Amino acid sequence: GNSVTQMEGPVTLSEEAFLTINCTYTATGYPSLFWYVQYPGEGLQLLLKATKADDKGSNKGFEATYRKETTSFHLEKGSVQVSDSAVYFCALSLQGAQKLVFGQGTRLTINP
Amino acid sequence: EAGVTQSPTHLIKTRGQQATLRCSPISGHTSVYWYQQALGLGLQFLLWYDEGEERNRGNFPPRFSGRQFPNYSSELNVNALELEDSALYLCASSLEGPAGFYEQYFGPGTRLTVT
Numbered sequence: 001g002n003s004v005t006q007m008e009g010p011v012t013l014s015e016e017a018f019l020t021i022n023c024t025y026t027a028t029g030y031p032s033l034f035w036y037v038q039y040p041g042e043g044l045q046l047l048l049k050a051t052k053a054d055d056k057g058s059n060k061g062f063e064a065t066y067r068k069e070t071t072s073f074h075l076e077k078g079s080v081q082v083s084d085s086a087v088y089f090c091a092l093s094l095q096g097a098q099k100l101v102f103g104q105g106t107r108l109t110i111n112p
Numbered sequence: 113e114a115g116v117t118q119s120p121t122h123l124i125k126t127r128g129q130q131a132t133l134r135c136s137p138i139s140g141h142t143s144v145y146w147y148q149q150a151l152g153l154g155l156q157f158l159l160w161y162d163e164g165e166e167r168n169r170g171n172f173p174p175r176f177s178g179r180q181f182p183n184y185s186s187e188l189n190v191n192a193l194e195l196e197d198s199a200l201y202l203c204a205s206s207l208e209g210p211a212g213f214y215e216q217y218f219g220p221g222t223r224l225t226v227t
Contacts, residue, residue: 036218041220042220043116043202043218043219043220043221044155044202044204044218045218046215046216046217049215089154089155091155098143098145098160098167098168098206099145099157099160099168099170100145100147100155100157100216101157102147102154102155102156103154104154105154105155
């Protein structure tokens with residue numbers, strides 16, 4: 001079946017630290033990969049996406065590269081801010097199925 | 113442009129009752145999706161509607177049902193509520209796309225509490 005495994009949280013960092021949240025997937029076929037972010041009290045927002053192998057998605061200083069050989073899509077940011085505190089979800093979707101398959105989510109807290 | 117809206121924000125029901133959740137998609141979007149975010153279980157796909165038809169269904173019992181109206185808004189109905197149905201129910205919408213994948217835009221959710 002199709003599944004996403006995320007690095008377990010919670011993750012607590014100091015401001016300006018380097019962030020990595022690991023994400024690996026299992027899929028039948030060639031999925032599109034996504035990172036969504038959920039700020040406190042809000043719905044999900046798409047942070048970035050990649051639709052084929054070696055694509056790099058980037059947004060707001062966050063980056064993730066679609067690695068087919070390691071079935072991974074790790075999220076990185078060079079210097080985090082307090083405002084990045086949120087829950088981050090890695091997800092995949094297979095063409096035609098439309099539904100998103102999510103990882104368990106990683107709660108990130110950035111301390112000033 | 114207005115985003116995806118959901119109502120009510122909070123809903124409290126008693127075990128065995130029925131709950132109805134509503135979703136209005138972004139204007140121009142024809143697909144609506146429902147997800148359940150239960151504590152400890154993460155986000156799970158429930159239903160996908162497009163052009164009034166149910167296109168895909170997640171691994172949920174038949175007491176979870178819904179529909180999509182001609183204006184593309186949608187209802188999610190949960191019958192015979194159980195305690196474990198307590199969760200945040202998220203609605204998302206997108207442009208139509210069984211052939212491709214269009215970004216799903218999420219609403220703020222309805223918090224359902226079953227007592």
